Amino acid sequence: MGKRQKSTHIRCRRCGRHSYHKTKGVCAHCGYGATARIRKYRWSKRNRSMSERK
Known part of the structure; x- marks a missing residue:
């Protein structure tokens, strides 16, 4: 759209x-x-159990 057409x-x-x-x-x-x-960061882990969140 507009002037922003090329891929970044x-x-x-x-x-x-x-x-x-x-x-x-x-x-x-x-x-x-x-x-x-x-x-890698600790917050980017997708599947953490409920016990680890506390």
Whole structure:
């Protein structure tokens, strides 16, 4: 829509997701381009049991 027509993200060569920012050169999902380590946070875990939430 308007002047924003080009794709911002392309497929990442490390994780395979469509999260690699072309101009920044960094993957939003795995952190490729910014760090050699895989980007991960404790809050990004999907299936936590109810006992861990307390």
